[in-house]
Amino acid sequence: MHKRTTFQVAATYVGAVMGAGFASGQEIQQFFVRFGRLGLVGIAVSALLFSFLGWVMIDLQERWRVANYTVFFEGLFGRRLGRTLDWLVSALLLVGMVAMISAGGALFYEFFGQPRWLGVVLTAGLMVLALWFKGEGVLWINSALIPLKFLFCLGIGLAAAFLAHPGEGEGLPVYRSHLINHWLLSSVLYVSFNLTLAMVVFASLGKEVRQTGARTGAAVGGMALGAFAGVIGAALLRFPEVNGLEIPMVAVAGKLGDWPAFFYAAVLWLALATAAIGNAFSLTSRMVATGRISYTAAMTLLVGVSLAFAGVKFSSFVGLVYPLFGYIGLVVLPTLIYRWRKS
Secondary structure, eight states: OOOHHHHHHHHHHHHHHHHHHHSSSHHHHTTTGGGGOOOOOOHHHHHHHHHHHHHHHHHHHHHHHSSSSHHHHHHHHHHHHHHHHHHHHHHHHHHHHHHHHHHHHHHHHHHSOOOHHHHHHHHHHHHHHHHHHHHHHHHHHHHHHHHHHHHHHHHHHHHHHHHSOSSSSSSSSOOOTTOOSSSHHHHHEEEEEEEEHHHHHHHHHHGGOEEETTHHHHHHHHHHHHHHHHHHHHHHOOGGGGTTTTSHHHHHGGOHHHHHHHHHHHHHHEEEEEHHHHHHHHHHHHHHTTTOOOHHHHHHHHHHHHHOOOOHHHIIIIIIIIHHHHHHHHTTTHHHHHHHHHH
16 A cells, blocks of 8 residues: 555656656756756755655645645735735646647647648547546556556657667757746746746645655655656767757657657657646545535536647746746745644
8 A cells, every 4th residue: 555655646746847848848848958967966966856846845744634735825925925926826737727628739730631620629538538537646647647648658768868869960949948047946946947847746646645655655756757858868968969849859759750759759758748637636525625616517627728828839838837937836846845843
């Protein structure tokens, strides 16, 4: 039982962070690879922070018996500031959910040669399936899909790094956000942004993660994130000709042949689907907690909003919105440690 909880929490942690931006290589390119080999050091720093802060986050949520992220933020910052952060995070979750579903449409169109609407509908359909079973559904779908995409993407990255031959050229210019200008700051911002999202997912799961083994699962999940980010970073450094692409890791997989690229794109779809599920469940739980809307109505509303929007360009989204919310999250990290030490 404890091992299952550890595994589920670790998988959910990886799923909360490892969205389309992560598995596509776009986030790793923006936050780490642009700094060269120092970026790999930054990945190691981020892995340690993910593990430690993940443990702290689960421990606090267990002590406070958190049922949704509004309660958790109010516990961290008090009612007034907690509500402000609540609204900011809700906006971030909504934008992220819409981006993931829109990206599903773009992926089906660009890499599978299928209609854009098919990718949007299938991504939204998988999200609805997971949401239908509520918290247990989120945990189980992450437990089933996260190891698959983690192992496959890790395998492709390692195989490309060691077996494929680099091409010629330096690729396209990489979008460089003016909000990030140092590798260490970039590492902290990356953890800050993603930990806030993971915090929201775990807080929304409530009693599902208040079990023995959950804290260990968060620590294991943090190290797994670091290992995977390190492989992606090394692969992108080895193949500079993929710089500037919207989904550089599919191009890296293409170094091994058409089929590895095809399957990597398929696994990438699972990555963005699980990220959309985590965001949608957190938002649904938040809306239900107001007492003004039922779970089914909230779920239906969110799916409708997602289907109403077009795709989002990853490079500008990752380079601008993610660091911005990372700076906002810098308030969260020290407060999280302070409250943990105090309690």
